[in-house]
Amino acid sequence: MKMATETPLISLEGEAQGTTYHIKYRDERQRNVKAEVESVLTDIDKCLSLYQPDSEISQFNRGETHRFRSAHFYPVLKKAAEVFRASEGAFDPTVLPLVEAYGFGAKKVGSPENANVDSLLQLVGFQYVTFDAVLIRKAKSNVRIDLNGIAQGYTVDVLVELLESKGINQYMVEVGGEIRAKGQKGEGQFWTVGVANPLRPEQLQAKMPLTNRAMTTAGNYRNRYVSNGQVFGHIINPKTGLMEQSDLLSVTVFAADAMTADAYDTAFMVMGLEKTKRFLETHPELDAYLLYTDSEGKLQVFATNGVKTL
Template sequence: MGENARKNIIYSIILLLIVFIVFLYRQNQQDPNLPADEVASNKIVITGQTMGTSYRVVYLDDQRRAFKQGIDSVLVDFNQSLSTYVPDSEISRFNSRDTLQIETNYFISVLQGSKQVFEETGGAFDPTIGPLTNIWGFGPEGAQLKDSVEIREILRTVDYNLVSFDQDIAFKLRPGVQLDFSAIAKGYGVDVVVDYLESQGIKNMLVEIGGELVGRGVNEHGELWKIGINRPDEEGAADEIFSIIALQDQGLATSGNYRNFYVRDGVKYSHTISPFTGYPVRHGLLSATVLAKNCMMADAYATAFMVMGTEASIALQQELGNIEIFLIFNDEEGNINTYISEGLKPFISTLN
């Protein structure tokens, strides 16, 4: 073998070694917690389970950091405060006694947020409605359908004014009052995850828990995050899209009666229970989507609007002026119709 041939072989081996070393270096720079299909760009996707549902977090990070462990840790602490399924959570301890020494910012924040929406909706949003929800079969105990006498008795403890609190303590003004933040907690949980990611320097993100969302900044294409709203059809596909909304640094929540219901003895019972009558609501509003400065408030207003109905919801949105709404409802002839508030119109497209 000639001298030149030996040199070419040596150069080839050195070149291969250099390529291999660079490859190993790049592999070591990648976060091992990231899925293989997410390390090629600055778009990170993290999924998991919380609050009896799933979450999905998408964000842009040039450092390709994976925050799943931090997100899960934050949500565990959150549930330890606000989940009625955790026996020793703050809310569970409040429900089992008359007075609670408040320990976390989670609890006081959701008490205050609930109070605001309760007052602005004239009581349509009421976190003390849990016992009525259980009676009608939409709680953990399943359908019970008790008689009207018992409903009237339970209504005596359904009134958020019966819960008094300050920064340090919460107590009941009537024995038997129970709190259930399921109509606001998922939205608030989204806000908590957003706060955590922002503390890590993340500016562009889409956070979703059980269908409640917050969009911040832009997606990987430099566009606003776009969200699909399902068609309100109890017999249609669960993923059939009715409209698309672009989120501009807002929280979004949707509530509806068209899927969560049951029929017994020929009567259809929706999961939205009126805190005024104690019975499931019966009106033409099928779906209420609310956009607000944060997801906690959007979640609570969406629930309240499903109690209030179409006309009262429109009137309140116009009075408040700090939220946007997209309502899908049946008109007097039974046809599906929509209402889009003025501020939302530039950000929504409705599909045929």
Template structure:
């Protein structure tokens, strides 16, 4: 599943080291249109890649808009009597929760707009006010509900896009699988979204990096900060990898559901920490749409979320706003 929104490429540090007591098992591959990297310590030395890849494949068959016969694609095309599964249900319920909490800044029904701007599998359309206004008539999470195991739409043109947070949820799904196998030290990264459990056998934390938000579609950027993780998830959303330029205007892939246009504010990236990667991922998108000042108020109201926000000041310089709960685990990079 190709991710609609930009996710920072987190750089994992020190996961290839060999320890005297126990060696890490490393799994990597492709899923959801991106890469994944998983490292865990297991005294039984089990290779869990086949099971994990089966989980990720089943996950895509539920919520990937890039697979025509997935559950979400069938719902978007108004196929009758589609029965949703747990993956879809969990995504839908979390989306409703974050939609309410952000007062509509996060809204997965922006899918038709995502396609119109050329950020989805659908055909790109000419960006003009008349077209955007016409699409906005059927954008709104209040237009769709989940009743039992079926979706009900008030307008058949309503379509869903979970790509803004599905990778975060897939991190949780894989983490739950590792927990079921009694793995107590691991790190799961899918498309840049991360959850780390426990510590390495040598007592060190898992360590990742957050990039500087420099426009760059092709490769990694220098690091802005280094983060130590333990029993914590992090997801970052930004506007510097996924964008299009039309008639000299840059359009980023985060769409404001209320205006129908890409977000325009000085918030460049939002890294959100929480106990579940699905929450980090969805709220990172919502925070980026809210913008810096509204995001500060939102974060004060939701202490279960911690944040590291990079924004530009009036002179175009990078500035950082961070919540108190992460100041002990985030340090500025010297790069």
């Protein structure tokens, strides 16, 4: 049997979900799974893409109920509901009308100055959506959902399942910056991931080893909006309907799977620094690396005990 280090590393990359993907793995049989990867990505887009008018999520948003056609919709909704409850509504997929009103999202038709927040807030609340393993329905006709805050993490997990179904157990899968890794890159070599400095995004703030875990990052520093000298991020608080003016610039979450990490990085951006710290104290299954500015505008770091930097 060959040693892992004798097996060449296979690298796949391409475009998906409005971003890019990169997959690296070691396989003694040297199988190239790109065609199957692309098939998975296409199937998920047909279900969860807001950019495709005939996707399942787009059809549901236009109607009242939807009977699931693929296996992808239900597990993402289930995780979304779990994190919605745990975060007390900080993560809320029904924020789509506000996202569009502010000029973000697929349509880019609104603007922060003209967003009619008060009327749109009546449509925000994941409690207006009910579902089981077969069907999803809405309690108010104009409620619409956006699962972009969780879909890329889910995609990573599905690609991991594909690799593991083939007996591949040394890999790093990344879609749009959401990452999950298992095993080692090579003998004595960890898979490593980087977190950008939000004040200088071209520079790395930290490098970390990653194995048998997922890591995702949400940042409030690339999409920013300035009004009367105040800087607002693109993260919208689903409770107030307002764009957050937050000292929290970047949230990196570590969890057993990428979908969980992806949902919580969004929730933590909404919750802010102190509330996130308190939440993490009671959720040892999660680790986080938070970058924020202090009262003097200097970059500061908060990391839970499970975060190791290189």
